[in-house]
Amino acid sequence: MMEKIECKNLHKEFKGDGTSTVALNNINLSFQKGEFTAIIGPSGSGKSTLLSLIGTLDKPSNGTLTYDREEILKKGKNKIADFRFKEIGFIFQQFHLLPTLTALENVLTPLFARKVPYTKIERAKEVLKQVGLTDKLDSLPSQLSGGQQQRVAIARAIVHKPSWLLADEPTGNLDTETGERIYELLKELNELEGCGVLFVTHDPVLAAKASRIITMKDGVVLSDKEGVSS
Numbered sequence: 001m002m003e004k005i006e007c008k009n010l011h012k013e014f015k016g017d018g019t020s021t022v023a024l025n026n027i028n029l030s031f032q033k034g035e036f037t038a039i040i041g042p043s044g045s046g047k048s049t050l051l052s053l054i055g056t057l058d059k060p061s062n063g064t065l066t067y068d069r070e071e072i073l074k075k076g077k078n079k080i081a082d083f084r085f086k087e088i089g090f091i092f093q094q095f096h097l098l099p100t101l102t103a104l105e106n107v108l109t110p111l112f113a114r115k116v117p118y119t120k121i122e123r124a125k126e127v128l129k130q131v132g133l134t135d136k137l138d139s140l141p142s143q144l145s146g147g148q149q150q151r152v153a154i155a156r157a158i159v160h161k162p163s164w165l166l167a168d169e170p171t172g173n174l175d176t177e178t179g180e181r182i183y184e185l186l187k188e189l190n191e192l193e194g195c196g197v198l199f200v201t202h203d204p205v206l207a208a209k210a211s212r213i214i215t216m217k218d219g220v221v222l223s224d225k226e227g228v229s230s
């Protein structure tokens with residue numbers, strides 16, 4: 001289990017069509033596994049870019065990313081994919097569920113072709129229970145509400161027991177009340193499972209409830225403070 005993430009001078013520039021955009025400008029941040037961190041800031045400030053670098057979905061132009069002092073991006077593609085499978089769960093604003101698969105089958109997808117020391121189907125049922133969807137195992141995404149679909153997506157993100165949950169605007173497509181319930185579920189996973197949670201949000205009310213609040217602007221960290229629940 002990875003305990004600490006460190007970003008050192010993380011820099012990301014997107015080039016194309018003769019233009020270049022600096023999405024992240026020398027970011028220095030570290031995260032401990034127990035933390036529940038909100039990342040907030042205006043559109044285009046680099047929040048999603050930061051999350052995808054931390055999740056090894058993309059590589060920085062410069063700088064290093066270490067997980068427990070291990071420079072993960074120096075490894076080969078397969079090793080990085082294995083690392084991602086073991087350590088990280090992703091949740092997105094668009095739930096990205098496969099429309100022809102049931103809730104249970106969607107939750108099983110990350111385990112496909114993976115060797116794990118538990119019974120896959122039992123584990124999938126267990127996490128669906130944890131998110132309160134025991135009665136929806138056989139439902140298709142189209143038969144579920146937005147909040148329920150996001151719960152399936154959260155179950156899928158935790159089925160492989162990751163150390164870290166990275167959530168990019170997980171409540172962005174939900175009404176305030178449903179969003180708050182999803183937020184509480186993430187908080188519970190942080191407390192019960194000890195997952196480090198990093199979540200991007202546009203909602204200052206939700207952000208204020210986190211134990212740590214990072215505010216970004218124009219690719220830099222504007223502030224990094226403790227929240228109310230710390």
Ligand SMILES: Nc1ncnc2c1ncn2[C@@H]1O[C@H](COP(=O)(O)OP(=O)(O)OP(=O)(O)O)[C@@H](O)[C@H]1O
Nearest residue numbers: 014021022023041042043044045046047048049050
């Ligand atoms: N694949 C890409 N190619 C080119 N530019 C990109 C790419 N991804 C992001 N950018 C640019 O990098 C900057 C940061 O984008 P990013 O998506 O990280 O911001 P954000 O804070 O998550 O915004 P939002 O809140 O709107 O989702 C923006 O100027 C964006 O246009």
